[in-house]
Amino acid sequence: MSIHFVPFIQLDGRAKEAIDFYVEALGAEVTFSQTFGAGPGESDNSMSEAVKDRIAHSELKIGEAQLMVADSEPGKSPREGDLLTVCITTPDVEQATRMYHALREGGEMITPLSAFHFSPAYGVVKDKFGVTFQCFTSKRRS
Template identity: 55%
Template sequence: MNVKFTPFIMLDGHANEAIRFYEQALGAQVVFKQTFGEIPEEGNTSPMAEELKKRIAHSVLVVGRSELFVSDSEPNQQLERGDQVNICLTVKDVSDAERIYDALRSEGKVLSPLQPLYFSPAYGMVTDQFGVTFQIFTDIN
């Protein structure tokens, strides 16, 4: 199984500011950045407030040979201390995503059910029994 771990920083409306900071402080290069307003219509389930449209839905920064993901939470999503940094676990097969998701949610807490979304054939979020939050992402290729 081919698995990739990427640190994922979630902020409450400060992702753009953090991205600029990491560009200067770490020499990060932004290789992808998408706001909630730029999400394809099939990914949007309801009308969006202007404040949400400006927030960062996802960004990928490259620092040296490593990647760092940075995004904003949705305005109604409460981030608790410790939730700002989680691990994005990327796999190539849905079956691997299902196995990992099921293992991590055992005695843990489901934050987002594993399901197909416009950006992934199987994506979900879970906090394991030790309080570590994982985003399970299946590559679209």
């Protein structure tokens, strides 16, 4: 079973700037990037053009390491201490569910674990030590 722990940087409207910076400063390669406007079901006009242009998710490769960078959801600025989180990625829904609930014990649920268009099981939890984890189940096998 493959499990990956990946640093995840969340910014408030500056993700593109940060990505460009990491490409230049660290030699990062952008392997995936999607804006909020490019997500499924986002073709309606409920978002402003500025919000549609924000980065919903990106993956950068730096040597053998991975880094994820995104903007916060529209209208939800990241809380202090949440600019850098840990994304736990596994291809197994049961494993993601077990880890999510174990980390939640004595902590705080931020996003309930559920299916999203990008993951069969995704949730965000802050553990009892104040560390924020994103539990993500990948659609593709690692």
